[in-house]
Amino acid sequence: MSINPSPFNNWSRTATARQLLAMVLSVLAILALPDFVSGQTSAKSNAKEKGKKVDSAPSSGPRDYRSANFLVHTDLPAEEANELLKRLETMLALISKYWGRPNKQTIEMFVVRDLEVWPPDSLEPPGRESIEQRAGLTITRGSVNRQTGQLLAAKSRVYAIADRGVPQHEAVHAYCHQTFGRAGPTWYAEGMAEMGHCWREGESRVHCLPQNVKYLRSVPPKPLRAIVNGRDQTGDSWQNYAWRWALCHLLANNPNYFDRFRPLGLGILADQPDATFERVYGSMSQEIAFEYLFFLQNFDLGYEVTLTAWDWKTKFRSVTAALPVTCVVEAKRGWQASRLQVKAGDEIEISAEGTWSLSADGPEFTPFGAELPASKPDLEKPGKSSKAATPKRASKSATEALEELPSVMHYESRFKPGQLVGVLFNDYELSEPFAIPADGVFVAPGEGQLFLRCEEAWNRLADNKGKVNVKFKLKSDK
Ligand SMILES: [Zn+2]
Incomplete structure (x- = not known):
């Protein structure tokens, strides 16, 4: 993009250039961070649909909306504009807390839904161009300290389409530029800006x-x-x-x-x-x-x-006749260290005690993945429908109370839900997972550290309950 007249982007890569230019402390600089947007095609078609809606209820053009930290010029309807401000403030609170630096300067943003209702000179050309491409751009002006690369007295302007978290993404750049005078190398600047609009x-x-x-x-x-x-x-x-x-x-x-x-x-x-x-x-x-x-x-x-x-910390060992290996496996966690180190062909007796369930109110399973009759938990928990249930609900973690997010990928598994499953970790590689015959004999399919888990889709673990105590012994007739 042609609006980067300063050597800002290039000189910081080489120490010699840095030294050569060190005599000049600062120059006026413009830093531009143009951003592509996920799924441009669908964003475009989406915008066309929205454009039609705009036609049927003509927009009055851009207006200004302010909150504690933002000045947003936008053609969004007032309700949506205020909603956006709220989301931006929430995000800014999160990121400024994370980076430990409160935002000190208003972040100015141009958020565009329908470019046609914006007067010709209302957007500077690079910003307009970026919006025409259904994308975002943060332009920061300030002096650049040529020794440190820091932008001094930086003032950012954000141009963003009103879609797909682009305003939030660009607002992260603007906060970083205005607060720190830089946003970091590309992987960090863009990775964190992408995270910004996903943070909760x-x-x-x-x-x-x-x-x-x-x-x-x-x-x-x-x-x-x-x-x-x-x-x-x-x-x-x-x-x-x-x-x-x-x-x-x-x-x-x-x-x-x-x-x-x-x-x-x-x-x-x-x-x-x-x-x-x-x-x-x-x-x-x-x-x-x-x-x-x-x-x-x-x-x-x-x-x-x-x-x-x-779990990189737990120590593993092989089982001996005198010293069984024990561990606890929680239903809501991924692969967990069993402490057991095995060699291919090791025959090990396993016993597992306990039950677990795959949702807050779902049925309980044995570690074999067998569903327990519903009457059993009722007998064990007589207070299910009365007072005893209340404190239990109240003590639920925030995660459990969250609504489930829809899966994008289909989760496939050879195992029964709630089945105790194992995998061998060896030299940073995992074996194929295998079912553990809880209360039976387990023949190690290879060498490695045994990790265990309760079978379930990987993005559905948070609301699982219960745990299982597992014990490994050498097979007695060996
Ligand atoms: Zn970006």
Whole structure:
């Protein structure tokens, strides 16, 4: 795009250029972040339909709407404009809390539904162009400090179509530019902006466009390094945005990685030289690569990386006659460490006690996946319809109370729902999952660490209840 007359984007890549230019402390600069939008085609057709509606109820053109942190010029009807302001404020509260810096400057936005009702000079040409492409653009003006690359006294203007979270995405860029003077390398800037419009207070579930799920689940995974080190430019393609979102979502939410991710982000936004993906996560690169692939293979709307994070800490050992191995498997979590290390052909007796269910009010299952008669839980819980049920409901986690998000992908499984299932982890690879014959003899199909879980669709774990105590012994006649 032609509105980037400053060397801002290029010089920061080389130290020599930096040194050469260090004498000039700052110049006037314009930084533009153009964005492609997911599903441009459908967005277009959608807009045409909406355009027709606009025709039948003529729009009076753009008007101004203000809230604590935003000034929005938009042709949206007042109700929708106010609704958008509310969503923007909610998102801004979340991201400024996350980055620990309150927003100090009004974020000015042009949010367009029907370009035809906007007067010819109401949008600066690059913004208009971006909107014609059904996309978004954040233009930031300020002085750039040539030593640090920081934009000083930065003032952003956002141009966005009123669709598909584009205003929220661009508002994240504007907040970063105005607050930190930069948004970071492409993978971080765009990954976090994509996350921005998906964030929900206190929730780590996947909320993204269904087509992103479909795309990421159906193509070969893009290597981590290609995302982080890629020379990709902002505004390249919605597919690349989806990869960046996936990586940022995983790192920001997975308990194995999130405590390093926020400081990394703050370091990036402060332009600290050691704030790079390699430096921060280099020692965990195999673990991240494993969990990243696992996420891409299994996620869907509603998937929670907090429930499926891999257990890298538990110690495993082989079972002996004198020392059985025991573990607890929770219905609502993904693969869980059994503590049992096996070799191919090991014959191990297993017993499992307990019941679990696959929804808050659903039937209970044995660890074999056999449904228990409904009368049994009634007998065990005489207070079901009276007082005893009330505190139980009240103590439900926020997650359980959330409505189910529709699955994009069809979940296929060879196993019965509620069945205890195992998988072997060996050198960052997983075996095919296999059913565990609870209360029987289990012959290890290979070598590795045994992980267990309660069979269910991966994005439906949160409302599961119950747990099972599992015990492994060497087969007695061996
Ligand atoms: Zn962007």
